[in-house]
Amino acid sequence: MRIFVLGAGLMGKEVTRDLIRNPNVEQVVVGDLDISRAEQVCMQLQDNRLQAVYMDTADESNFINFIKDFDVVINATVYTLNKAVAKMAIQAGVHGVDLGGNVNDLAKEILALDQEAKQNGTTYITELGVAPGLTNILVGHGAKTFDELQSIHLRVGGIPKEPEPPLEYNQVYSMDGIIYQYEGKSTIYRNGQQQEIPTLSEVEDIYFERFGPLEAFHTAGGTSTLPYTFPTIKNLDYKTIRYPGHAKKIKLLSELHLLRDDYYVELDGQMIRPRDVLAKVLEPILDLGDKEDVVLVRVILEGIVAGETVSREYELLAEFDREHKVTAMARATAYSISVVAQMIGSGLIHQKGVFAPEQIVPGDVHIDEMAKRGVHIKEKSLINN
Known part of the structure; x- marks a missing residue:
């Protein structure tokens, strides 16, 4: 090979x-x-x-x-x-x-x-x-066990093991990808109807073994190809996991137009995009450095098996590899x-x-x-x- x-x-x-x-x-x-x-x-x-x-x-x-x-x-x-x-x-x-x-x-x-x-x-x-990706594999695996798959709920987050201000978050993949998922709309399905709802909305409490309370909120892109693969799904949503208070802080940045892809301002005769400036400012601040991270994944499937309503849950907790100094993400x-x-x-x-x-x-x-x-x-x- x-x-x-x-x-x-x-x-x-x-x-x-x-x-x-x-x-x-x-x-x-x-x-x-x-x-x-x-x-x-x-x-x-x-x-x-x-x-x-x-x-x-x-x-x-x-x-x-x-x-x-x-x-x-x-x-x-x-x-x-x-x-x-x-x-x-x-x-x-x-x-x-x-x-x-x-x-x-x-x-x-x-x-x-x-x-x-x-x-x-x-x-x-x-x-x-991881999401999309590993989550999709788990959905495909679990879907085969249902006579009728009705609901898919995805909760995913890569977070530092120990949160630090100002955002209680450290960067574990590209800053561009992080900003993209926070801005725009999240595609979900409710009662068989596709909806576009604001990112950073519908914050819920969530707990994992050794980690909690945490929060989960809608972000863009996570449902990926699942609506095409499961066109009759009734309920489908994806939320990102962070430490409590993170969504509120990012929402303020969004309301100030600092995350917008199409927003430019003039400064000293040049047109600049505040989003680009924010990314450069945040990169050193949010750099994981030598700190440890964890990846949390929960995939919840609901549907019918032999006439009964059944739910199946897949959960992953990946941790930092101390021997090789490799991030959990x-x-x-x-x-x-x-x-x-x-x-x-x-x-x-x-x-x-x-x-x-x-x-x-x-x-x-x-x-x-x-x-x-x-x-x-x-x-x-x-x-x-």
């Missing part, structure tokens, strides 16, 4: 670390626009199967020719490259996966490449982060996409086309593989009277 990892950032590094644990992986090539970052990953992980290369996805012909010899391409770069990389992988006849990016229209555009992927004999799976995300890439490379996933995770990833195998990596997912079922 030969795998090309595009992107030598935190996720790319941890994906690579996981891949080389598998003796059936013959080679892993790490490509980045900054080759020094790719070389550093290879140097730190110290394995003779690793190779670093300079790679610019803007040079389409070179990229397509280069990846033709690989079994799977793992796109661990920013979401803005997802569609371009998917198209090039499919054109090259190479299987691929990406981390998604909480952007619903982008997922639809990639799914629209399905026919071309079938014609080229390739498998491509998009939206393989990187572990939960990188391990998940690496597991799926290896399923494709080994032939376990063999259907051709473009898929959302819930449509194709075998959830039982995924749960077992994540447990082998120290990320445990608990399941419990209840019969509702």
Whole structure:
């Protein structure tokens, strides 16, 4: 199995670390626009199967020719490259996966490449982060156990183990992605009707083992491809988990237009976007640094089984890896996409086309593989009277 990892950032590094644990992986090539970052990953992980290369996805012909010899391409770069990389992988006849990016229209555009992927004999799976991604896999796994799936409720958060002011939050992925999910509308379903409701709204209390009270509130993008996969779903919502008071503080920033993507002001003869300034200001303030984080996931499914109303709940608590100094978010995300890439490379996933995770990833195998990596997912079922 030969795998090309595009992107030598935190996720790319941890994906690579996981891949080389598998003796059936013959080679892993790490490509980045900054080759020094790719070389550093290879140097730190110290394995003779690793190779670093300079790679610019803007040079389409070179990229397509280069990846033709690989079994799977793992796109661990920013979401803005997802569609371009998917198209090039499919054109090259190479299987691929990406981390998604909480952007619903982008997922639809990639799914629209399905026919071309079938014609080229390739498998491509998009939206393989934590949420969307791991959550979708759990939904797809649980959905098979219902005669009629009626409701999907997702609660997800990457938070510091110990909260600190001013926002009781530390950045565990891109600032652009964080701001995106806070601004705009959240797509939900209630009583079979699609609704667009404000982000940062309908704050609820939520508790996890060793963590609580916490709060959960609507954010953008988390439902991802689920409405397309389950078009008859009655209730569907996604909320982000944070420490209490976080939503109120972010809502103030939103009301001041500091999160808007389309809002510009003139300053000293130049048009600037306050959102860009805010991101630059927040990055050093919210930097996780050497602090520890946790990832909390709860997926609740409700529906009918043998005439009875049943609920199934999947819960994950991933923690910081102290031995390797790896964040919980990187572990939960990188391990998940690496597991799926290896399923494709080994032939376990063999259907051709473009898929959302819930449509194709075998959830039982995924749960077992994540447990082998120290990320445990608990399941419990209840019969509702």
